[in-house]
Amino acid sequence: MQTKPILVIGATGKTGSRVATSLEAKGHVVRRGSRSAATPFDWEAPETWAPALSGARAAYVTYFPDLAFPGAVEKLESLVETAKDVGVEHLVLLSGRGEHHARLGEEVVRNSGVDFTIVRAAWFAQNFSEGYLRDPVLAGVLPMPGGVVAEPIVDVDDIADVAVAALTEHGHKGELYEVTGPRLMTFSEMAGELSRATGREIRHVPISFEEFHGNIAEAGGTFVADVFTAIARETLDGRNAHTTDGVMRALGRAPRDFADFARTAAETGAWTSAA
Numbered sequence: 001m002q003t004k005p006i007l008v009i010g011a012t013g014k015t016g017s018r019v020a021t022s023l024e025a026k027g028h029v030v031r032r033g034s035r036s037a038a039t040p041f042d043w044e045a046p047e048t049w050a051p052a053l054s055g056a057r058a059a060y061v062t063y064f065p066d067l068a069f070p071g072a073v074e075k076l077e078s079l080v081e082t083a084k085d086v087g088v089e090h091l092v093l094l095s096g097r098g099e100h101h102a103r104l105g106e107e108v109v110r111n112s113g114v115d116f117t118i119v120r121a122a123w124f125a126q127n128f129s130e131g132y133l134r135d136p137v138l139a140g141v142l143p144m145p146g147g148v149v150a151e152p153i154v155d156v157d158d159i160a161d162v163a164v165a166a167l168t169e170h171g172h173k174g175e176l177y178e179v180t181g182p183r184l185m186t187f188s189e190m191a192g193e194l195s196r197a198t199g200r201e202i203r204h205v206p207i208s209f210e211e212f213h214g215n216i217a218e219a220g221g222t223f224v225a226d227v228f229t230a231i232a233r234e235t236l237d238g239r240n241a242h243t244t245d246g247v248m249r250a251l252g253r254a255p256r257d258f259a260d261f262a263r264t265a266a267e268t269g270a271w272t273s274a275a
Contacts (some may be wrong), residue, residue, distance in 0.1 A: 018160035083151035129270035146236030152180035177246035196263035
């Protein structure tokens with residue numbers, strides 16, 4: 001077992017928290033990278049990067065809230081240079097499927113001179129249970145743009161499992177794992193699975209991208225809404241309407257189905273209250 005720590009950037013996020021917990025459960029030394037950590041990491045404070053990376057043998061890299069945010073790719077470039085300078089041996093980058101800026105971020109890591117693995121993920125199933133769509137689901141609606149475009153939505157637990165494998169096992173360096181769920185689903189079909197899991201009706205409500213923007217702006221402000229709406233316009237055009245074998249290639253098993261995610265989330269109380 002390696003004694004050098006693995007830095008998990010974004011250790012309080014959906015994937016980062018799972019990656020850090022799984023690594024610790026397997027006996028690895030983990031440095032949880034967040035603004036409140038003992039050794040803090042903050043994307044907005046470059047002076048925190050070198051101390052967080054120093055002494056780490058590998059790092060799981062996520063950019064919050066998304067690589068599409070202005071300045072994100074440039075910050076990633078600086079972070080990669082810092083990682084190289086302090087001797088980090090392996091970077092595992094979480095990327096977004098079908099996103100132009102995410103591809104630019106991937107190229108930064110590919111060209112860094114540091115060993116890398118890229119995990120390019122489809123849309124997160126946990127957006128319904130832990131993210132901005134939880135409250136609408138509690139209210140019985142699923143307001144989403146994109147019409148009848150199908151998405152191979154992926155369970156975040158699968159993303160974390162792939163990242164942990166890449167960080168701890170041989171054979172993953174230089175790989176690109178594009179990870180999706182096992183089937184294509186429209187938002188209407190997702191609403192049906194959520195209805196079955198929760199035992200109450202949840203309806204897909206088709207909305208325009210302008211309405212989508214308004215909903216996000218109300219919750220998170222105009223700047224956040226601008227970026228996420230741009231991502232939705234870019235990715236909900238059919239470009240991602242196919243499944244991939246990334247989970248199988250990385251883990252030797254099939255990805256989890258959305259129905260299993262919904263059932264497990266319901267059983268663990270994800271939608272029991274608005275708290």
